[in-house]
């Protein structure tokens with residue numbers, strides 16, 4: 209379970225103990241967010257696909273621990289990658305840094321980078337595949353809001369077919385005996401292979417088309433965007449779009465401890481009037497990006513054990 | 514390719530139960546085209562086990578472990594008969610290795626292996642149906658769909 213020099217590429221590479229370890233260190237970081245434990249260390253951020261939010265939270269995490277950063281956030285304005293293979297780019301850049309954070313539009317790019325680099329590589333999103341620090345941040349937020357991570361009742365709502373976030377989170381959660389409620393339009397159901405995996409692991413779950421059916425049962429409501437582009441027929445989109453907008457008046461039957469999460473940015477999935485209820489937790493979730501990334505960076509650099 | 518040539522050999526290897534249509538691929542990947550051994554291939558035989566099948570016979574040659582693994586990847590249903598003195602001296606099934614690289618491509622067009630000069634790598638995911646998972650993009654495929 210030693211993290212030093214380890215690559216963080218896929219949530220599936222992490223054991224239950226690994227996950228618990230990261231959560232524990234993140235809790236420590238949350239209590240003590242500014243430290244000097246990474247003084248003299250350099251993190252390179254290679255963002256072949258722009259994602260300002262993710263990049264800034266990585267950079268902030270590094271700087272608050274006393275480290276330095278270099279890299280690029282938009283491959284168009286850099287010549288570093290021109291005509292060069294990802295393998296070669298990684299080989300070259302690793303000489304300048306102690307840890308690499310990579311985001312790429314192709315699936316598997318982070319794995320390839322990790323094979324090329326001797327320094328640890330952290331995947332900050334590879335196409336539609338993995339974004340393990342996002343998944344860890346979701347787990348951290350769930351634990352923080354409920355005081356535990358085991359035996360919770362969790363609803364995932366929205367586009368469950370294409371949502372990478374939901375798929376990875378479902379996998380990770382299945383280590384912690386959850387009861388899951390998948391709420392989506394028929395056309396955007398959770399994929400068959402995930403349902404199959406859940407059955408194999410004997411995880412309790414059910415599928416719904418209306419969030420109101422489960423509102424009084426759940427501890428967490430994880431909402432995601434429904435994108436117009438996912439619907440071949442626009443009429444189908446028009447039919448479902450208003451069903452999946454969360455409004456304050458729908459929360460009447462919710463348990464006191466129920467918290468709403470969303471990977472943000474939201475479009476119209478959550479009404480603004482939900483923001484000042486005790487259930488809104490998505491801004492806290494966004495803030496958790498820093499302690500969780502601080503934990504992961506300092507673990508792979510050996511500053512935390 | 515006449516029938517009697519396909520049927521009896523004195524010494525060598527018979528690769529049987531190749532899924533129909535994959536025989537030429539096996540010949541290609543084993544570099545048998547450039548070989549000086551006598552090679553015969555039969556296509557579309559009826560088989561109770563795999564529907565239609567191809568058969569390849571290589572005279573005076575016994576395949577290496579690497580060659581057998583290659584066969585397993587493109588013809589996972591194949592059986593191998595080692596022929597000595599016109600009799601079957603040994604008979605076994607090939608088995609898809611737990612991990613293998615190269616030979617077949619990932620079918621996901623936005624997989625890094627389809628866009629950069631890097632060898633594909635797969636892991637066996639399930640036995641029946643035989644599924645494999647790309648080590649890079651992590652997508653799972655029915656093995657036959659990749660052939």
Ligand SMILES: [Zn+2]
Pocket residue numbers: 316619620621624625626647648649650651652
């Ligand atoms: Zn792939």
